[in-house]
Amino acid sequence: MVYNLVIDADSLLYQCCYRHQYIGFALEDFNEDDRVIEYNWTKTKTKCNYELAYMDFVGAIYSMKSKIYGQFDLQKADSIEFEIIFSPKHTFRHDLTSTYKANRKGTDIVGIPELKVLVQSRLGATEVPLMEADDIVITRAHEKENVIIACIDKDIFKHSPVHCFNYLKWEWIAPSTEEEIEQQYWIQAIMGDSTDGIKGVKGVGIKGAEKLVCDVFEPLTYEKYVSLFESEDEAILSMRLVRLDQYKKGELILWNY
Numbered sequence: 001m002v003y004n005l006v007i008d009a010d011s012l013l014y015q016c017c018y019r020h021q022y023i024g025f026a027l028e029d030f031n032e033d034d035r036v037i038e039y040n041w042t043k044t045k046t047k048c049n050y051e052l053a054y055m056d057f058v059g060a061i062y063s064m065k066s067k068i069y070g071q072f073d074l075q076k077a078d079s080i081e082f083e084i085i086f087s088p089k090h091t092f093r094h095d096l097t098s099t100y101k102a103n104r105k106g107t108d109i110v111g112i113p114e115l116k117v118l119v120q121s122r123l124g125a126t127e128v129p130l131m132e133a134d135d136i137v138i139t140r141a142h143e144k145e146n147v148i149i150a151c152i153d154k155d156i157f158k159h160s161p162v163h164c165f166n167y168l169k170w171e172w173i174a175p176s177t178e179e180e181i182e183q184q185y186w187i188q189a190i191m192g193d194s195t196d197g198i199k200g201v202k203g204v205g206i207k208g209a210e211k212l213v214c215d216v217f218e219p220l221t222y223e224k225y226v227s228l229f230e231s232e233d234e235a236i237l238s239m240r241l242v243r244l245d246q247y248k249k250g251e252l253i254l255w256n257y
Contacts, residue, residue, distance in 0.1 A: 008151035048111025084125040099197035
């Protein structure tokens with residue numbers, strides 16, 4: 001049997017570059033009077049050892065494969081194929097709203113684009129225009145057989161119908177049921193995500209969103225969901241921003257109720 005390991009590798013690039021930074025010291029400023037010269041030095045990340053970072057990257061992938069053999073009791077006749085998946089800088093969510101990830105600060109880690117090119121040239125990688133790696137790994141889970149996802153993203157954990165391996169904490173996350181996945185989408189659309197610039201419903205946090213979605217005595221209808229927002233367009237936008245299942249058979253199909 002062939003198992004398909006699909007890796008959301010954006011964070012893995014960051015990790016590997018972070019571990020192989022060269023730290024230098026730069027002269028920031030100095031003050032001088034008749035007797036004293038005071039130098040103010042600051043640490044700076046000057047460059048990355050790409051080859052060591054690449055070896056780190058490859059080592060992480062093969063360590064993941066070994067964990068799969070142990071977790072699922074694979075036999076010698078079984079094999080694991082892996083697919084490395086990266087996100088482009090610009091995605092369809094940026095086209096939906098200017099607030100998407102607008103408040104995120106850039107990283108001072110050096111070498112991420114260069115390591116990405118190195119991985120693509122030596123190992124091959126998937127990067128689908130406008131689609132984040134989150135979307136593609138979930139698509140693979142729905143459209144391919146024997147898929148295992150490797151990532152560190154809690155949103156993927158909540159919406160994955162297959163086993164996930166958290167390569168930050170080095171632990172397994174069990175699959176979610178179809179009902180659990182759908183509930184999580186509605187919860188996320190209502191509560192929003194300030195980190196990603198998704199507004200959601202003003203004043204409603206995770207507890208309030210869970211109560212609205214999971215109340216067995218008063219099930220959430222589409223009409224009630226829309227009434228929580230200022231307009232139906234805002235309600236639809238919020239759901240489109242959080243869903244990871246909109247890339248189907250090679251085509252982006254935005255959510256509609």
